[in-house]
Amino acid sequence: MKLTNEFLQERLNGQFEHLLLDEIAKTGQYKRVSAGSYLIRPGEYIRSVPIILHGSVKIMRPDKEGREALLYYLGGMDACAMSLTCCLGSKQSEITAVVEEDTELIAIPVDKVDEWMCRFSTWKQFVFQTYQKRFDNLLATVDEVIFQKLDERLLAYLHKKAQSCGCRVLSITHEEIAQDLATSREVISRLLKQLERNGVLKLMRNKIEMLS
């Protein structure tokens, strides 16, 4: 799709100045990506930084045994800090990014990311804000993993998920949750059952309804 200034103005919440919008319209690439597709996998190089207009992207961290734990989600108006550092240092990705819900994004070529930093203060601000948000995300994840027990982490996970999809009924299997939290299916089933007994949620096949 061709990017226009008006479209960008609306979708980017007017957080960028006009000249910058022109540049984005000229060099940015609009993309629709459907749920399940990978934006980046470990070891790949990135040549553009995605700004997410709408949807949600799941950032995961793999280990050597093939497990893959959830780090955090990217949502509207978020950009990926990993891709920023990867681009600017031409480093390989160390994470996996997979589209969770159908997503619209604008891909900014790496050389522009750098160039605009000095030309547009709103861009510089955006870049640093992005770093800050990702740092906060990571810290929150670290907190949970270090200080909380699994049942608390599970509950936090479900709430985040419900919030991100904007509904109270989650379409997910116990197995998927187990992968995201880097544990086993049986453990999750056990804890979920416990939460159900406590009236926090209701379990159905392939679905979990949050009650509180």
Place this chain on the structure above:
Amino acid sequence: MKLTNEFLQERLNGQFEHLLLDEIAKTGQYKRVSAGSYLIRPGEYIRSVPIILHGSVKIMRPDKEGREALLYYLGGMDACAMSLTCCLGSKQSEITAVVEEDTELIAIPVDKVDEWMCRFSTWKQFVFQTYQKRFDNLLATVDEVIFQKLDERLLAYLHKKAQSCGCRVLSITHEEIAQDLATSREVISRLLKQLERNGVLKLMRNKIEMLS
């Protein structure tokens, strides 16, 4: 102490251009900080970004119960990414930074950090490299906490420590280790004893000698 261009040239490994060194000499503040002092605590504001010339600084993350887990160390030529984001967004610190070994650093006033970004490409590079390093540190920590068991984490912890102090005999108590890893002293004692039986290390009062 008064900063001179020559001093900076030598201590900063010549990674900055001359004009920038002049600026740093003019506005940077040289500081010696002795082991045990706090550079920043949660809730405080930072008005300068430290560049560490020599020594080591421990970055920790507190939780509500008063526990405080180790995130990572800063060493020579490192800068603190937290302080970067905190400064640029005038946010409160979310971490604790305490000097582990006597440290020399240069404090850069926050407005300069921003101003130099566009004027000096080596500075811009430095800032982004800093972000990247801190991200990598955090990811490594996340990896350990998510995927590894305590005995592996403990061993990794000891190795990092040995590397950072450059010697094979660590001066540390079981209690301190337990705090850094957010667990209890007894657990650490037990695991250490096990490692000793396996010939990995030797235990002494207030000291641990790494053998491998």
Place this chain on the structure above:
DNA sequence: CCGGTTCCGTGACAAATGTTACATGGCCCC
């Protein structure tokens, strides 16, 4: 040398998490 303090070792038990094994039940497709 004595008394107090800090550090360490350790057994016994509790709680949390991981693993194995199998049963059940829904759902899809023919």
Place this chain on the structure above:
DNA sequence: GGGGCCATGTAACATTTGTCACGGAACCGG
């Protein structure tokens, strides 16, 4: 309706981690 697949439930057991209780050893200051 029957067969097969997938998701879930669950018991039983293993391992890991956390907690409590206590004793002894090393060190330190008088």
